[in-house]
Amino acid sequence: MSARPVNQRAWWLVLPVVLLVAFNAVIPLMTVVNYSVQETFGNNQFFFEGVKWYSEVMHSSRFHDALKRQLMFTGIILALEIPLGVAIALAMPRRGAWASACLVLMSMPLLIPWNVVGAMWNILALPDIGLLGWTLNHIGIDYNYTRQPLSAWATLIAMDVWHWTSLVALLAYAGLSAIPDAYYQAAKIDGASPWAVFRHVQLPKMRHVLTIAVLLRFMDSFMIYTEPMVLTGGGPGNSTTVLSIDLVKIALGQFDLGPAAAMSLIYFLIILLLSWVFYRVMTPAEEGA
Amino acid sequence: MARLRLEGVRHSYRAQPAQDADWALKDVDLEFEDGGAYALLGPSGCGKTTLLNLVSGLLHPTQGRVRFGDADVTELPTDRRNIAQVFQFPVVYDTMTVFDNLAFPLRNRGMAPDAVRSRVQEVAALLDLEGMLGQRAAGLTADGKQKISLGRGLARPDVNVLMLDEPLTVIDPHLKWRLRSKLKELHQRVALTMIYVTHDQTEAMTFADRVVVMHEGAVVQVGTPVDLFERPRHTFVGHFIGSPGMNVMPCQVDGGVARLGGRAVPTANRPDASLAGRRTDLGVRPEFVRFADDGIPVRVARVSDAGRHQIVEAHHGDQVIRLLLREGESVPAGAAHVAFDPAYTHLYADGWICEARA
Numbered sequence: 001m002s003a004r005p006v007n008q009r010a011w012w013l014v015l016p017v018v019l020l021v022a023f024n025a026v027i028p029l030m031t032v033v034n035y036s037v038q039e040t041f042g043n044n045q046f047f048f049e050g051v052k053w054y055s056e057v058m059h060s061s062r063f064h065d066a067l068k069r070q071l072m073f074t075g076i077i078l079a080l081e082i083p084l085g086v087a088i089a090l091a092m093p094r095r096g097a098w099a100s101a102c103l104v105l106m107s108m109p110l111l112i113p114w115n116v117v118g119a120m121w122n123i124l125a126l127p128d129i130g131l132l133g134w135t136l137n138h139i140g141i142d143y144n145y146t147r148q149p150l151s152a153w154a155t156l157i158a159m160d161v162w163h164w165t166s167l168v169a170l171l172a173y174a175g176l177s178a179i180p181d182a183y184y185q186a187a188k189i190d191g192a193s194p195w196a197v198f199r200h201v202q203l204p205k206m207r208h209v210l211t212i213a214v215l216l217r218f219m220d221s222f223m224i225y226t227e228p229m230v231l232t233g234g235g236p237g238n239s240t241t242v243l244s245i246d247l248v249k250i251a252l253g254q255f256d257l258g259p260a261a262a263m264s265l266i267y268f269l270i271i272l273l274l275s276w277v278f279y280r281v282m283t284p285a286e287e288g289a
Numbered sequence: 290m291a292r293l294r295l296e297g298v299r300h301s302y303r304a305q306p307a308q309d310a311d312w313a314l315k316d317v318d319l320e321f322e323d324g325g326a327y328a329l330l331g332p333s334g335c336g337k338t339t340l341l342n343l344v345s346g347l348l349h350p351t352q353g354r355v356r357f358g359d360a361d362v363t364e365l366p367t368d369r370r371n372i373a374q375v376f377q378f379p380v381v382y383d384t385m386t387v388f389d390n391l392a393f394p395l396r397n398r399g400m401a402p403d404a405v406r407s408r409v410q411e412v413a414a415l416l417d418l419e420g421m422l423g424q425r426a427a428g429l430t431a432d433g434k435q436k437i438s439l440g441r442g443l444a445r446p447d448v449n450v451l452m453l454d455e456p457l458t459v460i461d462p463h464l465k466w467r468l469r470s471k472l473k474e475l476h477q478r479v480a481l482t483m484i485y486v487t488h489d490q491t492e493a494m495t496f497a498d499r500v501v502v503m504h505e506g507a508v509v510q511v512g513t514p515v516d517l518f519e520r521p522r523h524t525f526v527g528h529f530i531g532s533p534g535m536n537v538m539p540c541q542v543d544g545g546v547a548r549l550g551g552r553a554v555p556t557a558n559r560p561d562a563s564l565a566g567r568r569t570d571l572g573v574r575p576e577f578v579r580f581a582d583d584g585i586p587v588r589v590a591r592v593s594d595a596g597r598h599q600i601v602e603a604h605h606g607d608q609v610i611r612l613l614l615r616e617g618e619s620v621p622a623g624a625a626h627v628a629f630d631p632a633y634t635h636l637y638a639d640g641w642i643c644e645a646r647a
Binding site: 180183186191192193196200 | 345347366367368372373374376377378382383384385393394397398438441
């Protein structure tokens with residue numbers, strides 16, 4: 001058996017992607033892991049601390065509160081945007097000029113940058129001169145997002161629903177468009193009510209795109225930063241301080257690198273875990289066809 | 290159950306049909322007897338599916354009426370017409386079990402759970418689906434799914450007519466014949482009017498008692514498979530049905546006698562009206578052409594083997610005449626003569642058969 005020497009030079013072809021992944025993901029993540037287990041007092045001096053920061057973050061009520069706010073925000077967002085997006089998709093015309101017009105109209109909010117959305121709503125909702133804020137106060141609703149947590153939350157949620165429901169609607173619309181006419185015809189012949197058509201034809205056929213919609217909206221809303229930052233800066237009090245705002249306060253405001261790094265990693269793992277849970281729940285195991 | 294009638298039905302997918310080509314269906318008068326097995330046969334785009342959708346109410350005819358028995362159902366929506374339809378691609382409700390799929394149309398109509406159960410069992414037995422009732426429909430093979438679509442139609446006790454729109458298209462070839470014979474058997478057992486749409490003549494001929502042949506939005510012939518074979522009303526039918534199709538040869542008609550290259554050809558029919566200015570053709574199937582000692586002079590161009598038959602291509606001038614001979618029959622080489630069986634040789638004027646008997 002004479003093994004011919006194998007030409008190993010082909011490995012060079014893998015180098016670009018290795019470099020990309022290294023600089024893009026592995027090195028930054030490892031830097032964070034590195035910070036999360038050390039203490040620093042400046043002057044680039046670091047001391048190993050083990051899991052101290054993790055334990056501190058996990059036991060801090062400040063983290064718990066931010067996490068609760070974060071879960072509540074994401075929960076409300078999903079509960080509103082998913083059904084609303086599906087409803088809009090169902091109501092959109094299937095073909096013709098109106099279908100195109102609707103698609104363009106629905107895409108508009110998606111093209112607006114986060115901070116612009118925040119600034120727009122900030123001005124719109126100003127209680128004294130903003131169109132929305134002024135109107136609400138004049139019809140007798142006490143509304144002031146810089147003073148009342150409820151107003152701030154309502155504004156944040158309205159903003160996110162306004163910005164992102166389109167995404168869900170467009171995805172659901174794509175799912176609906178892929179259903180062959182024969183299904184609707186068969187359902188008609190079988191005497192199915194509109195609800196039965198939705199429940200047994202449209203919803204099952206939309207399941208894959210809805211899984212994607214839920215995952216995207218979950219991840220995005222769980223990492224929301226810009227809008228509450230622009231609108232309230234996390235206030236009034238701490239009432240809109242969600243995880244990412246809290247994280248930035250710790251990391252850049254207080255410059256506590258260790259706890260911030262530990263918190264980042266915990267934050268990352270929570271997103272990973274919840275995404276996995278969503279994915280498993282929405283994709284039945286025996287799916288093969 | 291009732292007789293199904295289409296009266297002067299025309300349909301156009303355009304809002305303002307102006308010319309002939311705008312009509313997907315041109316003036317169709319058809320009657321389907323109660324309990325009959327029908328096939329709608331024609332090439333793609335001939336209007337078969339349009340006709341089917343008019344019967345099921347998925348389309349509303351531009352003109353004409355649709356009647357079930359004495360009732361005019363033209364304005365009735367699909368779910369009130371008591372029709373069932375099987376589509377080209379199997380439609381099953383993925384999230385439901387086979388049982389729930391079959392029960393779906395019954396439950397939607399408010400049938401009591403006990404009645405639903407016994408009815409579903411009955412249909413499952415008919416379709417050999419008994420062992421799979423608990424399975425999820427999504428996991429079945431294409432023919433299993435197609436059986437479910439069929440079963441949803443059969444389960445309903447109120448169905449007037451069951452329509453099958455090219456139901457074997459996506460079925461594997463080796464399963465096709467099984468499902469096809471199952472359909473035939475079902476028709477005999479449930480005595481339901483069935484309309485089977487297809488562009489495959491074998492499927493149409495094996496399934497149907499009567500075949501409706503369509504061409505460019507019009508019905509060209511309604512008849513038994515034997516009628517279509519022995520006496521095609523239109524040269525299109527002669528062409529479309531049969532393998533190879535009928536020989537269609539331009540001819541002269543002189544004193545009521547057809548002449549091919551000056552030679553008189555006896556036919557089963559003769560002109561019923563003046564043929565002046567009309568195109569006349571002779572039609573004879575390759576099965577009814579024989580080599581003879583005397584007759585139309587031809588030159589044998591090619592012989593191809595088709596299993597138990599051989600197809601001979603002979604030329605009479607520019608005209609190609611095909612013969613279908615049994616395996617092993619001798620074929621003369623070069624110049625020869627052919628003769629047509631007069632009982633199955635027909636005269637056509639502008640494509641349509643001349644109605645008078647010879």
